[in-house]
Amino acid sequence: MAIGTLPVTGARARLPWRARVREILDRERVLGPLFIAPAMILILLLVAYPFCIALYFSVSNAFIGRPSHFIGLTNFVRLWDADAFRQTFQNAFVFTGVSVAFKLVLGISLALLLNQQLWFKRLIRGAVLLPWVIPTALSTLGWWWMFNSLYSVVNWTGIALGILSPPGPNWLGQSYYAMAAVITVNIWRGLPFFAITILAGLVAIPKDLYEAAQSDGAGPWARFWYVTLPMLKPVLAVVVLFSTIFTFSDFNIVYVLTHGGPINSTHLFATYSRMIGLESGRIGEGAAVSLYLFPLLMFVVWAQLRFVRKQAY
Amino acid sequence: MIPLSRRQFVIGGTTGLAGILATRTAPAVGQAREISYLCWNNFAPNSDKKLAEIGQRFTKDTGIKLKIDHISHMGPQQAKYASEVQTQAGHDLIEMRMHFPWLYEPQLVDVSDVVSELEKKYGKAISSSYEGAYVNGVWRAVPQYHGMFVATYREDLFKKHSLKVPDTWDDLYTVGKELKKIGNPVGIPISQNYDSISTAGPVLWSFGGMEVDKDGKTVRINSKEATRAVEWYQKMYRDCMEPEVLSWSDASNNESIQQGKAGWIHNPVSAYIVAKQRKLVTADGINHHRSLGGPAGRFETDTPRHIGIWKFSKNIEPSKEWIRYLLGKKETYDEYIMSGDAFNLPAYAKLQDHPVLRTDPKYAALKGEGVEYHTYGWPAPPSDKVQLITNAYLLPNMMAKAVTGTPTKDALAWAETEMKKILAG
Secondary structure (H helix, E strand, O other): OOHHHOOOOHHHHHHHHHHHHHHHHHOHHHHHHHHHHHHHHHHHHHHHHHHHHHHHHHOEOOEOOEOOOEOOOHHHHHHOOOHHHHHHHHHHHHHHHHHHHHHHHHHHHHHHHHOOOOOOHHHHHHHHOHHHHOOHHHHHHHHHHHHOOOOOHHHHHHHHOOOOOOOOOOOOOOHHHHHHHHHHHHHHHHHHHHHHHHHHHHHOOOHHHHHHHHHOOOOHHHHHHHHHHHHHHHHHHHHHHHHHHHHHOOOHHHHHHOOOOOOOOOOOHHHHHHHHHHHOOOHHHHHHHHHOOHHHHHHHHHHHHHHHHHHHO | OOOOOHHHHHHHHHHHHHHHHHHOOOOHHHOOOEEEEEEEOOOOHHHHHHHHHHHHHHHHHHOOEEEEEEEOOOOHHHHHHHHHHHHOOOOOEEEEEOOHHHHOHHHEOOOHHHHHHHHHHHOOEOHHHHHHHEEOOEEOOEEEEEEEOEEEEEHHHHHHOOOOOOOEHHHHHHHHHHHHHOOOOEEOOOOOOHHHHHHHHHHHHHOOOOOEOOOOOOEOOOOHHHHHHHHHHHHHHHHOOOHHHHHOOOOHHHHHHHOOOOOEEEEOOHHHHHHHHOOOOOHHHEEEEOOOEEOOEEEEEEEEEEEEEEOOOOOHHHHHHHHHHHHHOHHHHHHHHHHOOOOOEEOEHHHOOOHHHHOOHHHHHHHOOOOEEEOOOOOOOOOHHHHHHHHOOHHHHHHHHHHOOOOHHHHHHHHHHHHHHHHHO
8 A cells, every 4th residue: 555655635634733732732741831821921021020120129229210220238228227217117017917906806706797697698798898899099088088187077976976075186197096097997998808708718617516516515605716716727827918918018098098197107118119219219219118028028928828738738 | 985906905005014114104194193291280270171272272283182181289290200201101291390300300301492482482481490490501391380379368267356467477376376266277287298398498498497508418407597497387386276287288278278267378379269269158258468477588489380391202393392382372371371360370581460460359469579489498409309308208297296296406307317318319
């Protein structure tokens, strides 16, 4: 048989090519990277590139629109001389610590409440998500009106009820009140994230564990402490991890509500970085501000992920 | 439509493409000239409407499309300038105020030719425009208009309670105590905004103080004169104002007097203009008087606005054409100024006695006789450093520290250190 001399039709010629492609795609070593490639390209373009640029800026004396030079860690060292930065550093921890603690406690409480048999359960669960769904800048603008010295509905109500004496607290003009205001709005906004995620964790806890505990004589508090909480630990760790990172890097709430004031007393890293880098033009210092906590946050992420992995296996 | 065969389309298209590639020029039909202009939201809202109207006429007359974008007055515009410069992309023209042309000097086109034409027609640009936009002998932005800070007060309340209209900052303290007692306190912002600087500057100058000396290098904020200015702020805050001023934005003092709370504010006439346009009940009772004096004289803040063109713009000539269209024709410039209802005042010498000042007797204080007005940072020569001191809100933060319990000498020392850092950087 003269197989080699047979004329090759178009259809037959395509077949081996398709088969070859199929065979290549069947290899995990090729298919895996191929699937990941689009996401990797996006991450490289939208995350890695800006991050590298920020890294470069932070070790340079970059000033808007002018040539820059490498200056090592000078920006990071010099920042400590500015009391506004030291204040920002302290604010970030106070803001994050207090907000996350409140969100955790209130989130667990709200999740437990939502896990009960309630009338209009779906409607209530949907309504709880509203603060999380509304764009932050928009909802914060609403809070700004509520705290505004001239139009404050909070003060007006407090005065009308006789709880506050006129003119009421100056929410956005005095350091402690201003910090309390930004923390309140952050808790209000972040609470649904905690509540709904914890609720998902609660729903997943097998009922027979509660039945076993109950038959052993465990009361509601003991059931919560020895069944619910240990079973929720991995969920709580992930929620706290995400919230810590988001809260540390919060921008909208402080920017809209206080613009970092009064006297820089509510600045967070993101808002202070914007003020230094964009409003004052010192891009190098601004980048250093935004990257200051990067090593610490990396450690937090590593420690918490390690904890989650231990819990999972 | 002309019927076109496939062959004709291919031949025509290929020839056209070859032509474009050979000449590296887009076909004239496709070259729709379009420029974009970034402005601030004007405090006199009708001025923005008029600008849009003039822009449409410009497009009709020249064939150049004009896209006008507005941005909030404080904070966002600084970030916008920075991001446009950093990315070398964005608008062709930008509205700038104060010393921003100094800060962005390397990025701005030399527009001396346009200013020279305007000066021939209207006389020299006013001194504050020179301070703000004439950078090292080159015009980096074209003077557009300026706005003066005056005293805006509730004349009706003053008459009702037989209060004396103040002439000095110390007089204001005397009358301010009475105003606070009747529930209409003085409203001077002491927060991170421009209005705070616009008042703190003249108060400091009137008491003989300054931030930086004439040499532009020596920080002079920690002085006896500045101490007196800080002490004045402390007693004003304690006896004549409410703590709300620490949280105010640029618009808050306007709103306070419009809504019937503040009895006296230091501001351009925009508070009155808006009250009048919105037919607020307070509008009739509001009037203005000239700014206040102190032991060292009577000074005022002027806020010149200019139009700059970014160097990265690919439409420099059409952009200049728009500036000439808006400011170069007397009737158009007049129309624009009139729409601002005396908030936008002409920036050229021969136009100073403008008809807009006669549209309302309450604009009499804007004539500014006997007032020495300056831009931020005076008497230091204009520079990018002055703008950086402004952008860091050092003056209002120093005052805010002092009125909220920081000892005066510590507040002054803090400001001195921060200013030195900026000058050294």
